[in-house]
Amino acid sequence: MIKLRAVATPAARLGLVRALVGGYTFYYLARRRKMLREVVRTDPELFTPVGPVRALSRPVPAPVADTLNDATLVSTALFTLGVGHRLIGPVHSALLGWTLSYRNSWSMIFHSDNSLVLHTLVLGVSRSADAVSADALATGRRPDPHPRYGWPLTLMNALSTSVYLLSGIAKVKGPSGASWVRGDSMRRQVAIDSVRKEVFGSPAPKMAYALYRQRALFTLFAAGSLVVELFAPVGLLNRKLGRLWAVSAFGMHWGIRVIMGIRFRYQMSGVSFASWFEVERVLDLVRRAR
């Protein structure tokens, strides 16, 4: 494994990443509570279970789904605060995995949720609440840096890079093959996405129209995205390369937002990439500011 063994890492780094991921999740789910209540009442014939929900042959009664959604919201709050993490961490990982799988079981998989579920799984089962948590406040513990606080971050990074690697492989293994790099597929993807938006009553981004003539630009975008995706694992070899990759991927998602109007919210928030950085320095800055 890549440096999973003995890199002593401050507990506060992992703790703050947990708080950030949890905070993002709470915001994400709270804003969608009403939508989730509607989704679970969709025509059962459209139910196409994915992930752990495949254990079901038909949807659970809507009140049960509502209860699970609300339980996930509660567990998210406790996870964010770092309350009873030994129990809450795994429970929250399971609930979030279930809730988002259930949400994705109605004929459309939202792949942007994948990283969130996997990052939460890692944070949930690791000792991510030994610092920056209610548990730490209650016990007064201030653990020294230790590898047990480093491996979850490294694994989160590895999972992140895997997502991009798999996306890159899917592109070059698709019908276009290596010629995907020419940008024609991406250009047409932008076009079909814009047409769908317009047809379903949501205006397409102006940039999609403005850039459509610029074939050379799409070649550049396609080449850039393939580099970010296929070479993502290189970021695991070196801390600086890793941060450079994280910034590039973050920029790529904002580019997609501007040109295609697609929001990869977790990635665009930056929280998805927090595990690459020494985020605990923010806490030091806050302490000094006091």
Added chain:
Amino acid sequence: MSRDVTNEVTWSQRERKWVRLFAVTVLGAMLVPVRQNWRPVEKRTDGFPFSYYPMFSKRRRQYANVVFAVGISADGSRRRLRHSLLGTGGLNQVRHQIYRVALTEERADDYVTALVPRLLANPSCDDLVRVEIIRGEFDLDECLLTHQVEAATETVLASADLGRVPAGTAELTAAAELVTAEELIPTSEAAGAAETPTATATATAEAPATAQGRASTSDLAGAAQ
């Protein structure tokens, strides 16, 4: 936390083993879906949260089909219906659902029948008298270069009468029916018969609308136009 005599951080063998096992399992599960890329297209399956991310790998041509819904008002004007009117979960979920039901499963009639109560319950659709499920073929270059997102060809997969009579239309319908009735029956009876179409119109407005066949139009909407 424990340190050995050289002040090196120690980490129990048991915890290390557990971490290694967990990391290998999760990363392995993450990477396994890559195999889908080597399977025949029709046998590929996507999953969550483990996916092979197929969305950007599909072949994109100049022409693309989109299945969507159009509302038609009494004056014959058409407007595409926003995704939030058709279903929940956002644009892409609604788009997948309508495509799946109307085209893949060839149940466009079922879709449009289920859609009618949603539209009748929505005040923004008060002007609509009919809804159609359309398969449109779009010339992507034409759409993007001219800023005009119009289908090159359209096929009506199903339509349904909303059973709604806009203001003034009921009287027009009744008058039109009366003329027909006068041609067939004596004037004294036609006066009574004139009530019939109006009652039919009212009943239709209250009754659940039924899906029409492919490219069909309802009698009421046809009369209104």
